[in-house]
Amino acid sequence: MPTRLQVFDNWRILTGPHPRPRTKPRPPHALYGHVPGNADYSVGHWLREVAPLVQGGARPIIVGGTGLYFSALTEGLADIPANPRNRARRRQRAHGAGRDRGASGRDRRRDTRPDRLRETRCACNAAWEVLQTTGRGLADWQDDTPPPLHCPCRSAPRLVVGADKDWLNARIARRFDRMLDQGALEEARANLPGWTPSLLSAKAIGAPELIAHLRGEMTLDQAREAATIATRQFAKRQRTMVSLAHAGLAERLTPPNCRFFNLSPLTFGHS
Template sequence: MKLPTELPPAIFLIGPTASGKTALACEIATRFACDIISVDSAQVFCDMDIGTAKPDAAMQAQFPHRLINLITPEARYSAARFRMDALREMAATTAKGRIPLLVGGTMLYVKALREGLADLPDADSPLRAAVDLEAAARGWPALHAELAQIDPETAARLKPTDAQRIQRAIEIIRLTGQTMSSLFVAQKKSVPPYDFLTLALVPENRSELHRRIAVRFDTMLSQGLVDEVVMLRQKYRLDARLPAMRCVGYRQVWEMLEGELPKGELRDRGIFATRQLAKRQLTWLKSMQDLNVYDPLAADITATVIAAVDNHISQQ
């Protein structure tokens, strides 16, 4: 039996894309004094609404979501900044006598908030530019191979074409003389002062999750995802390397607009990329501890989760 604690409660509701997190979060917020805080690295971007499945105006009016629409698609957002922003919002929520409800699928953000972050150096623009020039001359796979010689652990979890993360790993080595993996091992974990309940949605029927993903992407296309990307390209100074345009769905539309992807393949590529995202999210979940795992496809999922939240809060 869970022992009472003097720490204020906080709830994580995490899971793969299309697992029903938003609807379930709204049910929880309806029944308990919760404020929703987004844990989504794509929803931080302004004007990226359709492809990120951002809550619409009506839902926002009823259930305000914090930490969305923070920056333009031209900018970058980090796990470190998320942690700082989330802790600020959590403190403000707790000060009002309410409960932080953190909802999303960006597992790096979940890990950063629950466990803290390694003490990594700030970005160095001249060094990044130099790495970009090397990549232009040699290709990112060549830099990935170089990274594998120095920091095999980090290289093993990165694709040879993952420009942003390869660049960061090399930047850290050249700035500090230490590898990213060694800095993570040495990190001092800083656990926030909350009594966390972490609810993880893990579908047992993967084929049903894949069906939901297909329906969701079809809905995005019918709502105007392509037009949204066209608007973003006109409104902002964007390129394909920016994190915003590497988001699932946006990347595939960008490639189509650039003539790199046939229009007839957009749907299949977008659905495939979303399925791969869900697979990565589920892999993250398998590595996490202290999770309360539920099947979001179960008929009684809402009642089961509500009971778990009620039990957690009643222990305070």
């Protein structure tokens, strides 16, 4: 089962490899490319879709994404009613605050601190949305979080795969070049007519940059560099989350059956 952005059907190259038909039998895959690109999707959607898969007789392997999805699965998720109108306004504000990012050709390394401020602003907007929609504060809803799914997830093995930063950064650069070779620019061109930056599917790393290139706002080399830097920033956020867990600063992410693996000493060619 995939990360969040891999559920959308309009980005099959930029969001990473989707399962492809093969002549040899392979384990079944679920929740890849099954959501329209103009649809909304949240951890709540994912939790409802994953419930029958983890509660069945098979033993699924869940891969990806952020700690929020794993904690929702193992600890439960506050059942906060959604208000699509407020959510759309919040995303428009977030897009307005960061619309120059990736489209101006600036070095993203200069935007690290503003990015953090934008993330804080988005969190505040989300809390405001909950209060306006329900009349209850976010902390109040979180205090009423229902129990997690009745499944063996809490006792399942956790495997954290990491890598040294320099080794990983080199692979990140090769990865985007490989995506371009596989048709990422053509994929972006297919999304250009209906491009809506506030959609969740538009958050796919590399999408805003390639769209900006197709609109003549930056060169392809600038788009490649901006997307590569964005990917490195995403990897840094993931490393921070894992580092906190490994140090025991976030006990909920480090159950006794969690194991850490470092890939960088291994050889995988240039894939």
